[in-house]
Amino acid sequence: MTQEPLLELRNLTTVFPTRRGEVRAVESVNLSLAPGEVLGLVGESGCGKSTVLLSIMRLIRRPGHIAEGEIRFQGRDLRALSEGEMRRVRGREIAMIFQDPLSTLNPAFRVGDQIRESLRLHHIVDGRWPWPLDMGARRREKERVIQLMEEVGIPSPDARYKAYPHEFSGGMQQRALIAIALACEPRLILADEPTTALDVTIQAQILDLMKRINERRGTGIILVTHDLGVAAEFCHRIAVMYAGRIVEMGSVDEVIESPQHPYTQGLLDCIPRLGRERQPLSPIPGNVPDLATLPPGCSFAPRCPLARPVCESGPIPMVRLARDRRSRCLRHVDFAREQGWTWGTEYEISNQ
Amino acid sequence: MRAIKVLERILATIPIMFGVAIMVFIFMRLTPGDPVDIMMGAGGAVGAGEIEQLRAEFHLDEPIHIQLWYFLRDAARGDLGNSYIKKRPTMELIAERLPATIELALGALFFALIIAFPIGILSAVKQNSWLDRFSMAGAFLGISMPAFWLGIVLILIFSVKLRWLPVQGRISYDVNLQEITGLYVVDSILTRNWPALKDALRHLILPSIALGAAVAAIVARVLRSSMLETLRADYVTLARAKGAPEHRVVLRHALRNALIPTVTVIGLQVGVLLGGNMIVETVFGWPGLGRLVVDAIFNRDFPLVQASVMVYAFTFVIANLIVDILYTYLNPKITL
Ligand SMILES: Nc1ncnc2c1ncn2[C@@H]1O[C@H](COP(=O)(O)OP(=O)(O)OP(=O)(O)O)[C@@H](O)[C@H]1O
Numbered sequence: 001m002t003q004e005p006l007l008e009l010r011n012l013t014t015v016f017p018t019r020r021g022e023v024r025a026v027e028s029v030n031l032s033l034a035p036g037e038v039l040g041l042v043g044e045s046g047c048g049k050s051t052v053l054l055s056i057m058r059l060i061r062r063p064g065h066i067a068e069g070e071i072r073f074q075g076r077d078l079r080a081l082s083e084g085e086m087r088r089v090r091g092r093e094i095a096m097i098f099q100d101p102l103s104t105l106n107p108a109f110r111v112g113d114q115i116r117e118s119l120r121l122h123h124i125v126d127g128r129w130p131w132p133l134d135m136g137a138r139r140r141e142k143e144r145v146i147q148l149m150e151e152v153g154i155p156s157p158d159a160r161y162k163a164y165p166h167e168f169s170g171g172m173q174q175r176a177l178i179a180i181a182l183a184c185e186p187r188l189i190l191a192d193e194p195t196t197a198l199d200v201t202i203q204a205q206i207l208d209l210m211k212r213i214n215e216r217r218g219t220g221i222i223l224v225t226h227d228l229g230v231a232a233e234f235c236h237r238i239a240v241m242y243a244g245r246i247v248e249m250g251s252v253d254e255v256i257e258s259p260q261h262p263y264t265q266g267l268l269d270c271i272p273r274l275g276r277e278r279q280p281l282s283p284i285p286g287n288v289p290d291l292a293t294l295p296p297g298c299s300f301a302p303r304c305p306l307a308r309p310v311c312e313s314g315p316i317p318m319v320r321l322a323r324d325r326r327s328r329c330l331r332h333v334d335f336a337r338e339q340g341w342t343w344g345t346e347y348e349i350s351n352q
Numbered sequence: 353m354r355a356i357k358v359l360e361r362i363l364a365t366i367p368i369m370f371g372v373a374i375m376v377f378i379f380m381r382l383t384p385g386d387p388v389d390i391m392m393g394a395g396g397a398v399g400a401g402e403i404e405q406l407r408a409e410f411h412l413d414e415p416i417h418i419q420l421w422y423f424l425r426d427a428a429r430g431d432l433g434n435s436y437i438k439k440r441p442t443m444e445l446i447a448e449r450l451p452a453t454i455e456l457a458l459g460a461l462f463f464a465l466i467i468a469f470p471i472g473i474l475s476a477v478k479q480n481s482w483l484d485r486f487s488m489a490g491a492f493l494g495i496s497m498p499a500f501w502l503g504i505v506l507i508l509i510f511s512v513k514l515r516w517l518p519v520q521g522r523i524s525y526d527v528n529l530q531e532i533t534g535l536y537v538v539d540s541i542l543t544r545n546w547p548a549l550k551d552a553l554r555h556l557i558l559p560s561i562a563l564g565a566a567v568a569a570i571v572a573r574v575l576r577s578s579m580l581e582t583l584r585a586d587y588v589t590l591a592r593a594k595g596a597p598e599h600r601v602v603l604r605h606a607l608r609n610a611l612i613p614t615v616t617v618i619g620l621q622v623g624v625l626l627g628g629n630m631i632v633e634t635v636f637g638w639p640g641l642g643r644l645v646v647d648a649i650f651n652r653d654f655p656l657v658q659a660s661v662m663v664y665a666f667t668f669v670i671a672n673l674i675v676d677i678l679y680t681y682l683n684p685k686i687t688l
């Protein structure tokens with residue numbers, strides 16, 4: 001992977017001022033995604049997964065804001081763009097798919113028109129005349145919409161073009177949203193728990209569809225999910241988040257087969273797996289910490305079976321265990337010391 | 353399909369109109385005060401024979417259920433009787449006055465909406481800004497201010513002191529206007545009578561403001577709160593994520609859905625504008641239905657009151673029907 005990453009987050013920090021204090025929903029997140037890669041962003045509810053995606057789109061609602069960091073997309077820092085330039089990135093180069101398809105489609109407009117809006121906003125189908133006058137362009141737009149609906153597996157798209165969202169089933173709604181995301185052939189799709197609201201068989205169909213899109217078009221995907229099983233099946237790489245930070249990252253096989261961080265190990269124990277089906281599921285005891293009052297040390301310490309008093313004394317650095325393999329745990333720091341690894345920048349320890 | 357449904361709804365107003373008419377019929381006769389006494393009181397000394405003769409003419413000497421029977425029988429034939437006082441068909445009297453009331457209601461509605469929409473939308477978009485606080489304080493004032501008081505203040509400022517606008521009436525005496533619909537603004541446009549249009553509009557402004565202020569305030573508040581809700585909706589985030597510019601996000605995606613509850617409230621307010629304007633009509637000498645009805649009630653002019661109430665019920669139901677039709681366009685989940 002020597003090519004330039006499609007997306008690179010450097011030190012991304014997003015905060016929400018609240019009455020109880022500043023919620024640091026995303027704290028110093030470093031991430032990179034190669035073109036055509038599928039990255040799973042995994043973690044329990046409230047750990048900041050959606051906030052990462054919305055930060056990339058620069059759609060964090062005021063008074064929340066990106067406090068620090070860089071969002072490099074195809075070599076450009078998105079934070080440096082003007083609002084107008086950013087609008088041309090949204091939907092056109094980076095598209096987003098949300099969790100609850102019914103509330104995400106606008107109930108007042110026809111599904112076909114909502115897909116078509118994406119085309120029109122970015123002038124995907126160009127015509128010679130101003131839009132309302134150019135019948136040719138309008139017809140081509142409509143043809144493109146129907147083609148998109150076909151592509152995402154909406155049956156009889158001609159008839160469904162005029163339907164309203166409430167006339168669609170949940171799976172069809174999500175397919176329509178995927179069609180909206182695909183409309184401008186973006187380089188990157190940010191999918192925020194796209195299957196959580198759907199039942200299991202539909203879930204598999206939607207994931208399958210997204211996989212096909214990734215393979216056929218080489219679209220990079222960040223898939224947010226709280227289900228490590230889904231991530232394991234679908235992604236090339238996995239980043240595990242806890243309390244606003246990434247605690248472990250690596251290729252799917254490595255993270256699933258040999259999880260390094262105690263939190264990842266805990267998450268893996270929660271999913272039934274082949275070969276050890278008899279084992280009872282063991283959800284991690286305890287609750288996600290309050291992001292407004294995080295302790296100075298490891299935020300997982302109160303729930304960690306391996307915790308020691310030192311874990312709570314100060315920030316834990318990310319340790320790079322191998323190329324593209326990181327984990328944020330004091331145990332690795334001890335290991336690194338034993339190995340005589342050097343201290344890198346940004347609280348990172350590596351062997352290089 | 354839709355046309356049939358609309359027709360059904362219009363036909364359904366007939367029993368409603370009769371229902372309210374019967375109620376008014378009974379209540380009017382149960383309340384003290386006799387129409388003939390009141391008429392005679394104005395006319396000075398008269399003989400007992402004359403009084404009896406009038407009573408018989410109006411069927412007031414018969415039992416109430418017989419009177420009701422006469423009323424329903426005539427009404428079913430489309431005859432709502434003659435006014436006791438004016439001795440003319442009630443429908444004729446109402447037809448003379450109704451356009452003025454409708455014109456004032458439309459004027460007030462127009463004023464209310466052009467004020468309420470920008471304010472409601474902007475104060476939601478800029479929630480908690482000085483503009484929002486100022487507008488909502490203004491809306492509070494608009495709701496709590498009595499219309500007659502506002503009317504008098506407007507007259508004192510704009511008519512008496514500044515002399516910009518006329519004090520009274522619908523149109524100046526020296527302006528000629530050919531009546532077609534009875535709505536002077538419409539008629540002057542239809543006949544291309546621009547001086548009359550200007551004059552009619554000048555007369556319409558102050559009463560419209562006095563009558564529409566409270567409606568503007570109510571609609572602005574409802575619109576603001578529904579906009580606050582829709583601006584937070586997921587579909588608005590999606591619209592932004594698609595790359596839609598902010599004005600499109602607000603005016604198309606958020607506003608379209610915020611209109612649904614707002615239109616309901618506007619529909620209710622239209623009823624208030626049509627039926628609750630006696631005071632404003634009085635303050636501005638506006639020759640509308642409201643004053644006709646108030647006079648009729650005081651004079652115990654039974655047929656005129658009954659007929660007016662039926663007309664009120666009819667316009668009210670039609671206004672609501674229009675709102676409901678609008679509603680089906682705004683909310684695809686609802687059919688008529
Ligand atoms: N607008 C906001 N104002 C205040 N706090 C917020 C806001 N949005 C998110 N947060 C906080 O930021 C944290 C992360 O939220 P986020 O929605 O990113 O979590 P998530 O991982 O996507 O969770 P879920 O799986 O429930 O979607 C949460 O603790 C949440 O309370």
Ligand code: SF4
Binds near residue numbers: 299301
């Ligand atoms: S740093 Fe300590 S508390 Fe945190 S995960 Fe590692 S062992 Fe557990």
Ligand SMILES: [Mg+2]
Binds near residue numbers: 192
């Ligand atoms: Mg989320």
